[in-house]
Amino acid sequence: MRWTFTFLTAALLLFQCKTFAQRVASPEEVTVSLDGDWLFCIDSLDAGAPARWFATTLPAQISRTVKVPHTWNVDPGTEEYYGTAWYQREIDIPQETKGKTVRLKFNAVYRDAVIYLNGQQIAKHYGSGYTAFYADASKAARKGKNLLTVSVNNQFSTSALPYGKSFDWANDGGITRSVSLHISNPSGIDYILADARPVPGTKAGQLRVQTVLLDRKSQKPLRTRVSVTDAAQQTVFTQTQNGTPQNGKLTTTVQIPEVQRWHFDHPNLYQVRVEVMDKNTVIATKTVPVGFRSIEARNGKIFLNGEPVRLSAVEWMPGSHPDYGMAEPAAILYGNLEHLKKLNAVFTRFHWQQDETLLDWCDRNGLLVQEEIPLWGGATVLDSIKSVAMMQADEMVLHHFNHPSVIAWGVGNEHSGQYQPTHDYVKHMYGYIKAMDSSRLVNYVSNTIQYNPKLDATVFGDVIMWNEYFETWFGGKMTDAPAMLDSIHKYHPEKPIVVSEYGLCEPAFSGGDPRRIAHMISHTALYETRPFVAGAIYFSLNDYRTFIGEEGTGKRRQRVHGMISLDGELKPSYHMLKNLFSPIIVTSMQSSPDRENISVTVTIPGGMPAYTLKGYTARVSSASDAGEMLRLPIMEPGKQYKFTLKNQDGENRQVVFSRPGGYAVISVPVNR
Template identity: 45%
Template structure:
C-alpha cells in the first residue's frame, strides 16, 4: 500500500453567498451552513442565475471523513486554486489563509485540528472582490473574475514526514555536432513539509526512474535534511528519448521518503528530456532551429462552467488547439496542473504567466512582493512540466516606462533563482514605439502583441518589425498576439481571416521571428467584455465561439499553421495519383518525423492505404504515386495526414476532375 493517500473532495459541498458580510460576525465556520445548497467542486457562482455579477464573499462547507486509523498521520488539504482570497477552518478553528493570488495552488496542514474517527467540519470562505493589492489589480484584466473553489480540492494523507514538492531537472546530453548521444542527467531537490522532521534527522530517499512503465534506474541514499530540503544526486540515464511537441516522451520519477526504515511518503512526478535555447535570433528545440505557429486560448469561457471547467472541458479545447496545427501557446494567468499534464502528454509548448495585466501603469516596489508570491507559487508547483518553455512576468504594463523596465529586471532576477533553465519574458504592446527602451528587452525572448491596423493604428508593418529586429539583433522575436477584436473593430470573421493571412505572410519574411501566437482560439468571457451580459459578457476575438463551435477562421488557422503543403496531380496515364509533400521552410518550420498518411478509395475502410512518410527536414519534399481504381477517379480519394501523436495535419478528398481543373487554371 502506498504511504500517500490522495482523496478528491468533489461531491456534496454546501454553498451560500454572504452579500451582507455577516458570516464572520455570526461565526458560520462553527456549524453547517444554513440556507445553503449542494454544489460540486470545482465550482464558481458567477455562472449561476442571479449571481453572474456577484463580487463578494461566499462560503463553502464539507463533512470531512477522517478514519480513526489515520490518527498519527500527517493530513493536508490541497486547493488547486480558489479565486481569490480564501480562509479555511476545520472544526471551527482557522487552519490557514491564502490571499492575493486566485490561480495558484496552496496546501494547508490540518493535522493538529483533525479528529480521526469523529465528525470533521471543513469550512472555506472565498472573496472575489476587486483588490488594490492582489494580482490582477483592481478591475484591470481581460478575462473573467469568477469566484469560488474554481479548481479541485483534495485531502493528502502521509506518514509523519512528507514531501511538499519536488523540482527535478532533466538535461539531455548532446555531442558537439549537435546530435543527441542518447544520454541524459537527472538531478534536483525535494522540499519537505515543515512539520514531522528535524533538521539533524537522517532520512533515506529512494529514487526510481521509469519509462513506459519499466524501471530504468534506481538510486537509494541517506541524506541529511538541510533547510527542509533533500537533494537528488546526479543520475545518468542511457538511451534517452527526447521530449518534443511531436514526440512527447515522458519519464516517471518515483520518490519515496523513508524514516526509521519505514515509508513515510511517496510522490511521482513526470519529466521530459528536452532543451530549448537560442542562438542569436534563432530558437532551438533540441538543437534544431524551429519557427513555430500557435494560438492563445482563454480558458474559463464556457457560459455553463466558467472558471470551474472540468478536465473534459479543458481537454476539448486543447484538442482544438492541436487540431489547428498549433504547437505553442501562452496563458495570461496560472493554470491547473491537469491542463499542463495534458500538454506534457500530447505535445504543446506553454508560456505560463503571472496575471500582471496593464495595471498598475508603472509597477513599483510596493507590488513586488505580491508578484514574487505569484511567481514562486507558479514555478515551484509547475517546475517539472516539460511543456512549459517559459515563465511570463507581465503583459502590457507600460513597457516604455523606465520604472517598468527596472521592475521587470528585478522580478526576472527573482524568477531566475527559482528556475534558471527556462526563458523568462515580459510581453509588450509598446515595443513598436521605441524598441530599445522597452521592457520586453529585459526578457530572454522579445514578445510583442501586434495590433497594427486596429488598436495600434495604421503603421508600416515592415518598417516596425525591422526597427525591433535592429534594436535586438541577438534575440528571437515572438509575436505573442495578433488578431481582431470585435465589436471594438468591425469586419467580422472575414476580416479576422484577412489579418491572419496578411500578417502571417509578412512575418514569414523576417528570419528573426521565431514564433507566432494568434489571438485567440475562442471568443472569451471577460468582465470587461463589450458584447453580451452576465455570464455571456464576452470579447469576440476568437476562431470559435464561447461554446467551441468553429468559425471559418478556425479552418484558415489550421491551414496556415500546417507544417506541410500537398500538391496533387494525376499521373500521365491517369491511373495513379502523384503526391508531392512539401515541408514549409518559413513559418512554421521544423522537421517532420514519424508522420503518416491514409488514403481511402471507394468509400470503404477495406481499401484504406496506409503510408509511412519518411523523415523530412524543413524545405524538403517527398514524392509518391498511388495507383487508384477507376471509380476513385470520379468519386475521389479521401486522404488524411497525421502527426506521431495522432493529431490530424490535413485532410480532404481528391477528385480527378477537380485536380484537372486546377491544373488547367494554373497553366492559363
C-alpha cells in the same frame, strides 16, 4: 508447551506481518478527493464571519447545494456578484490523525480565501486566485467527521493579481478547481523538483532530483533511491545514495545512458519515483512525471532539444463556457486543447496560471506552454504588487516545475513597457524566477516596444515578445509592421522575437470573419519572411467571457475575438488558420495512368512554422475507408519530397497527412 510455542510463533508472525505492512503502507500519502456536493451561500452583507458561520452549519434559509469545482458567476442571480460567499461540507477522515500531517490542497480558489476546520481558522490565501496551495489541518483535524468551511471573496482588489479591474477575462469567484485531503507521516515528502535535460551531442539524459521533506528541520542521515521508468513501465535506471538533508532537501543527480527526448510531436514521458529510507526502511515515497527536453533562446532563434524551431501558436482563453465559467470540467478543457492541436498549433500561452490536469494533457499530447503571472495592463501599481507577484511565482514554479510542456514563465503582459518601474519589475522578476528554475525561458509580453524599439521592458527577457496589433488596436496600416519588426531586430539581433498576439478584435473593429481571414493571411505571411521571428501566437481561439466584454450580458458578456463562438461554432477563419499553420504544403498530386496510385509532391515550409518532421504519415482516405497508411521519412524545413500513395475508390477521397500522435495536419481533395 506445544500450545505456548504455537501461540508465540503466531504472535511473532503477526508482529512481523504488521511491521512489514507498516513499512510498505506508511510511506504512501493517503489522498481523498473532496470534490462534489458542498453547501454554498452568498454573503452580500458580510454577516458570516461575525456570526461565526465557520463554526456551525451554514444558514439553511440562504444555502443551497452546489458541485465543487464551482463559480457563482454563472449561476442565475449572481452572475455579476463580486463579494463574499461561503462553502461548507463535512469530510470524513478515515484514520487516526495524531502524529500525522494532515493537509488540504486547493488547486485554486478565486480569490481571497479563509479556510476553517472544525471552527478553527487553519489558513488564509490572499491575492492569488489561480495558484494551488495547501492548508495545514494537522492540529484541527480528527478521525471521523470534520466540518470544513471556506470563505471566498472575489471583489476587485488593488492588493491582488490581477490588479483591480486591469485585466480582460472573467472575474469568476468560487472554489474553481479541485480540493483534496492529504494524510502523511511527518517524515514524508512535501514535493519533488525533477530537472530532466538531454545531454547535448549524446543519447543520454541528466536528471537532477530535489526531494523536499515535510520536516524542514530534519538533519538525520537518510538514503534516497531514485528509479526511472519509461512509458512501458520498464525501469531504465535506479540509483541509491546516502545523504543528510540540507534545509529539509535531499539532492540527487543521475545520468541515464539513453533517453527518448520529449518533443511536441513525440511527447515521451518518464516516471521518476523517489524513495526516502531510514537505513533499510522506506519512510516516504512519491512519483512524478518528467520529460527530457531542453529549450534555449540564442543567436536570434529558439532551440528545442538543440534544433532551431519557428513555432505556430494559438492562445485560448479558458473559463469561457457559459455553463461552467472558470470551473470548467476536464472534458471542456481537453476539448479546447484538442482544437489547438487540430489547428496545427504547437505552442500556446496563458495569461494566468492553469490547472494541473490541463498541463498533464499538454505533457501527454505535446503542446508547448508559456504560463504567466496575471499582471495585465498599465493600471497595475508595480511597487505595491511585487510581493504578490513573487508569491505567485513561487506557487506557479513549485507546482508546475515537473511539466515538460511548460517551456517558459511569463512575468506580465501589456504594462507600460517604456517606463522605468516596468523595467525594474521585469529585471527583478526575471532574476527571481531564474534562481528557482534555470531550465526554462523567462519573458515579458509588451504592447509598447513599437514606440521605442531600442529599449522596452520585454528586452530584459530571454525572448522579445510583442503583441502586434497594427490595423486594429494600434491603428496604422499593415505596411507599418514590417519596418517595426526590422527595427526591433536591428537593436536586438541576439534575441528571437515571438509575436505574442496578433489577430482581429471584434466587435470593436468592423469587418467580421471575412476581415479576420484577410488579416490573419497578411500578418502570418509577413512573419514568414522574417527569419528572426521565432513564433507567432494567434489571438484568439475563442470568443471569450470577460467582465469588460462589449457584447452580451451576465455570464455571456464577451469579446468576439475568436475563431470559435461562445457556443462552440467553428468560423471559416478556423479552417484558414489550420492551413496557414500546416507544416506540410502539398504542391502537386497526380494519379498514375491505371489510377492505382497517386504521386504527391510536398514542401516542408522554412517560414512559419519551421521544424523537422519525424514519424509523420500519409494516406488516401474516402468516406468509407481510411486507406493504406504510408510512413514518411524524416523531412526537413525548406526541402521538397515526393511520395507514391495507394489510391482507392470511394466518395470524398482526400490525401491526409498526419502527425505521429494522429492529428491530421492537412487534407487535400483528390481530383478525379
